[in-house]
Amino acid sequence: MLSFKLYNVDVEGTSLWDESQTVETNNGIFNAKLGSVVELTVPFDETYWLGITVESDGTELSPRIELSPSAYSIMAKTVEDESITTEKLA
Numbered sequence: 001m002l003s004f005k006l007y008n009v010d011v012e013g014t015s016l017w018d019e020s021q022t023v024e025t026n027n028g029i030f031n032a033k034l035g036s037v038v039e040l041t042v043p044f045d046e047t048y049w050l051g052i053t054v055e056s057d058g059t060e061l062s063p064r065i066e067l068s069p070s071a072y073s074i075m076a077k078t079v080e081d082e083s084i085t086t087e088k089l090a
Contacts, residue, residue: 001055004034006048010064015051016042 001022005015019038023030049064
């Protein structure tokens with residue numbers, strides 16, 4: 001069991017979102033789809049860090065992982081049709 005938490009700070013702070021998942025590992029590598037258990041409700045309008053805790057240990061791994069801009073592409077679906085014009089791009 002792994003626990004995932006999102007923070008808006010790289011150390012300490014209070015988590016803004018969290019969920020736990022049972023995942024399979026292969027030589028320490030795992031795949032987890034965040035938000036598949038608890039809906040991701042953070043607005044992705046600032047930098048976030050991902051904290052991961054292995055349930056058997058109980059201590060969050062360090063350092064936290066800073067999310068890259070690709071995680072913020074989810075915001076693209078909030079852009080209204082035809083709201084981006086050539087003038088706005090210039």
